[in-house]
Amino acid sequence: MAYVHITILFTAALLIIIGLYSAIFIDNIIKKIIGISFIEEGVNLFIVALGYAPDGVVPIIMPGMDPAWFAANAAYPLPFGLVLTSIVIGASTLAVMLALVMVLYRRYGTLSTKVMLADTSKQEEYNE
Amino acid sequence: MNELIPLMVIVPLMAGLLISAFSKFNKATKIFAFVVAICLPIIPLASNYGLHYFGGYEPIMDNVTNVMFHPAITYSFTFLQQIFIGMIGILTFLVVFIYLTKYKEVSGPYLFLLFLGTAAVTAMLLTDDIFHMFVFFEILALAQVGIVAASSIDYSYEMALKYMILGSIGSPIMLLGIGFLLALTGSVNVTDIAYAVHNGLVNITSPVFLLSLGLIFFGWLYASGLPPFHTIKSGIYSKAEPHGAALLQSFTVISMISIVLIMFRIYSVLPIFEVLVVFFSILAMILGVSLALTQTDFRRMIGFLAVGELGFIGLGIGLGTPYAITAGLFQALNEIIITALLFIGFGAIVNATNEVDTRKLGGLLAYHPKVSIMLLIGGLAMAGVPPLSGFQSKLMLVQASLSCGYPEISILAIMVSIATFVVFVKTFYTMFLRPKPNDLEVEGKDVPRAMVFAMGILLIIIVLLGIFPDIVIKGISTFVGGIL
Amino acid sequence: MLEFILMIIMVGSAILALIQKDLLKAAILTGFSAGAIAFLFQLLLAPDVALTQAIVGAVIVPVFIALAVKKTQRSDG
Amino acid sequence: MKLYDQIFNVVKQFRKLFSPGPVTNADVSGSITAEIFLIVSLVLSAILLRHVSVLLAGLVALILAVVLISNIPLIPKFKIEQEDSLEKMLFYAVVTLCIIAVFLYWGGNLV
Numbered sequence: 135m136a137y138v139h140i141t142i143l144f145t146a147a148l149l150i151i152i153g154l155y156s157a158i159f160i161d162n163i164i165k166k167i168i169g170i171s172f173i174e175e176g177v178n179l180f181i182v183a184l185g186y187a188p189d190g191v192v193p194i195i196m197p198g199m200d201p202a203w204f205a206a207n208a209a210y211p212l213p214f215g216l217v218l219t220s221i222v223i224g225a226s227t228l229a230v231m232l233a234l235v236m237v238l239y240r241r242y243g244t245l246s247t248k249v250m251l252a253d254t255s256k257q258e259e260y261n262e
Numbered sequence: 263m264n265e266l267i268p269l270m271v272i273v274p275l276m277a278g279l280l281i282s283a284f285s286k287f288n289k290a291t292k293i294f295a296f297v298v299a300i301c302l303p304i305i306p307l308a309s310n311y312g313l314h315y316f317g318g319y320e321p322i323m324d325n326v327t328n329v330m331f332h333p334a335i336t337y338s339f340t341f342l343q344q345i346f347i348g349m350i351g352i353l354t355f356l357v358v359f360i361y362l363t364k365y366k367e368v369s370g371p372y373l374f375l376l377f378l379g380t381a382a383v384t385a386m387l388l389t390d391d392i393f394h395m396f397v398f399f400e401i402l403a404l405a406q407v408g409i410v411a412a413s414s415i416d417y418s419y420e421m422a423l424k425y426m427i428l429g430s431i432g433s434p435i436m437l438l439g440i441g442f443l444l445a446l447t448g449s450v451n452v453t454d455i456a457y458a459v460h461n462g463l464v465n466i467t468s469p470v471f472l473l474s475l476g477l478i479f480f481g482w483l484y485a486s487g488l489p490p491f492h493t494i495k496s497g498i499y500s501k502a503e504p505h506g507a508a509l510l511q512s513f514t515v516i517s518m519i520s521i522v523l524i525m526f527r528i529y530s531v532l533p534i535f536e537v538l539v540v541f542f543s544i545l546a547m548i549l550g551v552s553l554a555l556t557q558t559d560f561r562r563m564i565g566f567l568a569v570g571e572l573g574f575i576g577l578g579i580g581l582g583t584p585y586a587i588t589a590g591l592f593q594a595l596n597e598i599i600i601t602a603l604l605f606i607g608f609g610a611i612v613n614a615t616n617e618v619d620t621r622k623l624g625g626l627l628a629y630h631p632k633v634s635i636m637l638l639i640g641g642l643a644m645a646g647v648p649p650l651s652g653f654q655s656k657l658m659l660v661q662a663s664l665s666c667g668y669p670e671i672s673i674l675a676i677m678v679s680i681a682t683f684v685v686f687v688k689t690f691y692t693m694f695l696r697p698k699p700n701d702l703e704v705e706g707k708d709v710p711r712a713m714v715f716a717m718g719i720l721l722i723i724i725v726l727l728g729i730f731p732d733i734v735i736k737g738i739s740t741f742v743g744g745i746l
Numbered sequence: 747m748l749e750f751i752l753m754i755i756m757v758g759s760a761i762l763a764l765i766q767k768d769l770l771k772a773a774i775l776t777g778f779s780a781g782a783i784a785f786l787f788q789l790l791l792a793p794d795v796a797l798t799q800a801i802v803g804a805v806i807v808p809v810f811i812a813l814a815v816k817k818t819q820r821s822d823g
Numbered sequence: 824m825k826l827y828d829q830i831f832n833v834v835k836q837f838r839k840l841f842s843p844g845p846v847t848n849a850d851v852s853g854s855i856t857a858e859i860f861l862i863v864s865l866v867l868s869a870i871l872l873r874h875v876s877v878l879l880a881g882l883v884a885l886i887l888a889v890v891l892i893s894n895i896p897l898i899p900k901f902k903i904e905q906e907d908s909l910e911k912m913l914f915y916a917v918v919t920l921c922i923i924a925v926f927l928y929w930g931g932n933l934v
Contacts, residue, residue: 138749138750141749141750141753142749142753142786142790145753145756145757148757149756149757149760150434150438152757152760152761152764153431154431154917154920156764157427157431157913157917158913158914158917160764162769162822164769164772164811164814164815164818165763165764165766165769165772165822166427167427167430168763168764168772168773168776168811169764170427170430170431171430171776171807172760172779173430173431173434173435174430174434175779175780175783175803176434177434177435177437177438177441178783178795178799179783179786179787180438180441181437181441181444182787182790182792182795183790184441184444184445185790185791185792186790186791186792187791190791191791192791192792192793193791194793208791209790209791209792210448212444212448212449212450213441213444214792214794214795216393216440216444216450217792217795218794218795218798219393219397220437221795221798221799221802221803222798222802223397223400223401224430224434225802225803225806225807225810226404227400227403227404227426227429227430228430228807228810229810230404230407230426231423231426231427231430232810232811232813232814233814234411234419234422234423234426235423235814235818236814236817236818237419238419238420238423239817239818239819245818245819245822247909247910248908248910250420251420251423251424251908251909251910252907252908252909253906253907253908254416254417254420254907421907424907424909424912427909427913428912428913428916431913431916431917431920432916435920467932469928469931472927472928472931472932473924473927473928475927475931476923476924476926476927476928476931477924479923480919480920480923483919484916489915489919490912490915490916490918490919491912491916492905493905493906493907493912494912497907532931534927534931534932538923544868544871547864548860548861548864548865548868549905551857551860552857552860552861552864552898552901553857553901553902553905555853555854555856555857555860556840556850556853556854556857556898556902558841558844558850619844620849621841621844621845621847621850668871670867670868670870670871671871673867674864674867674868677860677863677864677867678864681856681857681860684853684856685853688849688852688853691849692847692849
């Protein structure tokens with residue numbers, strides 16, 4: 135199972151790199167947001183892998199378990215608690231971003247980042 | 263156990279939720295928001311110093327290794343937290359007051375966002391738990407985006423979306439750094455991590471520890487708007503309503519110092535930490551001020567100046583001596599007040615003329631003498647003219663860098679102050695002193711009374727801190743002696 | 747063995763979602779990726795996280811994206 | 824005469840900075856201040872390298888000064904790189920992240 139542990143860390147790193155790649159090179163804004171959300175998922179996967187105990191048990195104590203055996207074999211539950219919060223925050227951030235995209239699409243009629251989120255400081259200064 | 267400490271976070275959070283839920287009743291909402299806003303600065307002043315363990319789980323002594331560890335989320339409340347939370351409370355009160363008097367129909371969600379941001383920064387300052395801080399950091403980012411998007415200024419949605427996309431890179435990277443620390447120490451409590459690092463339980467030369475510094479540092483750059491995030495930070499200031507911008511910059515300053523203090527407690531054993539902080543602070547000072555000199559939109563200009571001033575705070579922390587850190591924290595306190603004054607003052611001008619381009623303004627001294635005099639004093643305080651509060655903290659910083667053996671940094675700090683002064687004099691001349699352009703209409707429009715009142719209160723604080731800096735410096739230096 | 751298959755599904759569907767021309771397909775592929783991660787969490791002894799991830803990541807987020815696609819445009823162009 | 828012409832050209836090029844709308848006295852003087860401030864402060868912060876090696880600091884400061892002065896006006900070029908478009912912001916953010924990570928991983932113990 136040790137191979138699995140290391141491979142999971144590599145997978146998490148791969149997801150983060152996919153996210154950073156899509157942040158720079160993808161033009162469509164919805165796909166860019168999807169890509170960036172992979173960074174969050176990679177980080178979550180990494181933190182869950184921290185708490186993993188090879189050949190261990192789920193960190194829920196059942197009646198009839200010996201506490202000493204449980205403490206030696208259970209996975210570390212603190213990272214799991216962190217990831218729970220992180221997942222929900224990620225989803226809400228994504229929802230807000232998509233809502234802003236929907237509003238902006240009505241104004242621009244395109245999903246291209248180069249058009250939608252270009253430099254606006256010049257236009258607004260001398261228009262009024 | 264001090265029961266008032268968690269109330270500092272819970273009161274604004276619950277008040278925001280209630281206001282958002284019952285915003286139909288306009289009058290009741292207004293009164294309720296006003297009462298809560300008055301309570302915000304009073305709670306920290308009435309509270310005693312101490313620690314609060316959530317759930318009542320006291321620290322446990324491990325008998326095998328003789329190490330104390332903290333199972334609960336801990337809030338620690340000292341003089342530093344008191345003064346900063348009190349200041350944020352006063353600022354929130356003024357901003358809410360301006361907002362309530364400006365509009366007949368108040369929007370519940372907007373007030374919710376203001377209170378949510380205040381609760382988030384308060385929790386970030388109080389907490390001793392690095393993941394707890396991260397959660398409130400994310401909540402703060404959402405609140406900031408909401409405040410920007412709620413403004414009626416052109417292109418505010420675009421700026422909010424840009425800020426969110428950059429944030430969704432910055433925050434997970436910071437979480438990754440926290441994960442690295444968790445992997446090394448098995449804890450998220452800052453006191454425990456700092457104990458493990460300073461007592462040799464963690465190999466401080468290992469690449470994992472160094473990389474965790476780099477990743478959390480990147481998140482800090484995003485939180486505080488140092489380069490490469492200075493453009494977006496100044497952008498969101500200029501796209502928010504003026505009173506919102508005054509609160510936004512205080513959120514930035516507080517999140518900056520709360521994260522950097524946590525980083526300082528953990529990473530002060532690594533010399534590279536100080537090098538990194540000083541490098542990015544100098545970069546922020548140079549870029550912020552030189553870009554502020556070329557702006558024509560005065561809101562954007564104040565935004566860049568605010569970013570440049572953040573460099574001074576970073577400089578104080580990066581030099582690493584107790585005196586320098588005290589100077590940096592004092593500078594942070596001054597910056598919150600001064601920049602809020604400038605944002606509210608320039609917002610009053612926008613309110614009166616509907617114009618943000620300095621090239622189209624002029625001759626406003628005759629129309630709004632009160633606002634212009636207060637703005638002048640605020641600008642002088644930011645540039646560091648005695649006897650105002652900016653002078654005291656900048657003098658302390660220059661002395662600190664001289665006594666550390668870095669005269670170049672002192673010269674640079676003085677040069678940045680002079681350039682700030684130039685920016686301010688230039689803007690003041692173009693907006694207030696030179697003859698009024700013919701197509702500018704100012705008659706009949708008045709500055710809201712609440713804005714003048716808020717500026718007056720902030721100005722009193724600036725002058726008081728400038729003449730009697732010792733009331734703050736003593737307490738801050740005691741706090742700094744505690745964390746070193 | 748199951749872990750490796752899940753990892754391949756995860757990374758594969760992530761990459762496929764990003765090279766897709768049809769945004770609705772991209773949304774569904776995001777769901778696949780998140781579902782694979784949820785399975786992986788279960789295998790990593792975190793059933794509570796797995797449940798949350800399965801609901802939030804594999805159902806709610808793709809629905810949000812699909813709604814956004816429906817309100818804007820479907821093809822990437 | 825040559826230097827005067829060069830500085831005059833610099834002022835002319837500032838017009839691009841404020842392209843829609845007029846260029847006022849105050850704006851040009853502000854831009855020239857920014858130009859001088861940028862050169863002096865970058866050279867000054869290069870001198871901070873003397874804590875690593877005095878020779879390196881001298882060389883870097885000299886080269887930086889020559890490169891910066893021969894490339895005036897800097898501010899227009901500088902401002903283009905720091906405009907509001909998301910592309911540039913994301914690019915610089917990711918590049919900074921990579922530089923910090925690489926520098927700390929391999930060079931973190933050298934300081």
